[in-house]
Amino acid sequence: MRKRRIFISILVVLAVIITIAVSGYLTINSKLSKLKTTKISQSPSSLGINTEKFNTNDINNVEENYINILLLGVDKLNETNDTGRADSNIILTLDKVHKKIKLTSLMRDMLMNNVGSKAQDKLTHAYAYGGPELSLKVVNDNLQMNMKDFVKVDFVSFYKIVDAIGGVDLNVADSEIASINKYIKEVAVVEKKTPFYLTKGGMQKLNGMQALAYCRIRSVGNGDFERTQRQRAVLIEIFNKISSMNLSQISNMLDTVLPYVETSLSKKAILSYTSYALINNIKTVEQLRLPEDKTGYSTNRIIHGVFYLDWNREGNIADLHQFIFEGDLK
Structure with a gap:
């Protein structure tokens, strides 16, 4: 398993x-x-x-x-x-x-x-x-x-949860930036909110829309299988943030x-x-x-x-x- x-x-x-x-x-x-x-x-x-x-x-x-x-x-x-x-x-x-x-x-x-x-x-x-x-x-x-x-x-629900805990720290690859920004724009248009695009890779704090976009990437790396790895990374960060809350x-x-x-x-x-x-x-x-x-x-x-x-x-x-x-x- x-x-x-x-x-x-x-x-x-x-x-x-x-x-x-x-x-x-x-x-x-x-x-x-x-x-x-x-x-x-x-x-x-x-x-x-x-x-x-x-x-x-x-x-x-x-x-x-x-x-x-x-x-x-x-x-x-x-x-x-x-x-x-x-x-x-x-x-x-x-x-x-x-x-x-x-x-x-x-x-x-x-x-x-x-x-x-x-x-x-x-x-x-x-x-x-x-x-x-x-x-x-x-x-x-x-x-x-x-x-x-x-x-x-x-x-x-997902992006509001991430925002509610103050964002998550993730290591974003340069190759993922374009896909992340595409999904950020999609959500921002629907939600009628100002998009905050990523400009570089590396370790950084992502807000709710950015983290959602990160989880949705399918065209970079090994498709759905690599997408699940990204989702697990976000999950771990959410647990870490919750455990430190009063x-x-x-x-x-x-x-x-x-x-x-x-x-x-x-x-x-x-x-x-x-x-x-x-x-x-x-x-x-x-x-x-x-x-x-x-x-x-x-x-x-x-x-x-x-x-x-x-x-x-x-x-x-x-x-x-x-x-x-x-x-x-x-």
Whole structure:
């Protein structure tokens, strides 16, 4: 299991987990009201959950001991009728048995079955066709998972988060400048803000738009794979900044961040999961990316002129279940 794709959505979710843990209950309960809460179906069939595989009466208490939530990062910059696509799909697992947090990144171009009205399509399109509920159903159905909740953010959320913590320090390559400035301009036009372009490479502090542009680079280096390295670098910097904040700064950050987060989780669930992680001092974070890099685990395919990432179902699903449930899912 290799450290791979960490998408924009996890930046928000883990920030929320960390900051909730260090503030008072009444303050947090009040701040959680700023979240946009969206109710979705809890019917297993509507969410693509195999009830024979995930039986609430199982002896290992899988449903209780392994909390799985789908994190969605949507490529949408403004309030239009366009739903946007979920370029970021991550399974967040709170493993109560082994006291860990696990992150499983799913590549956006994975070829999935039964995506809305289509027999097959890219994972990223599930959100465009049916929002978070269809994204949950597609991931559950194709990967034999049991998720019932989601957390979603978009590009605007991301850059505002970075600004809220005072920017991030990153080492920018000279070859990345042109692409970064192109994306800065795109966001600035939509947001009707003055763009601040980069003029040189090297270690420097990036503001929210600049950091977002840095994360979006695909044309420099090794495409999507190198882009994930940039996203991890930003993630680490965000954690470093949050860990050095005092309670007043954290409170102000939550006021900025939470209005841009949408979730199906209840306040009770958020507080329960967060307090569990705090009380048990959970600091271990493990990561996996699907499809894996193993020989035969993925294949590039062109269908009607469109690129898809096909994948070995049996091998990838077996490894995913072992990573998340560590043998407890029978």
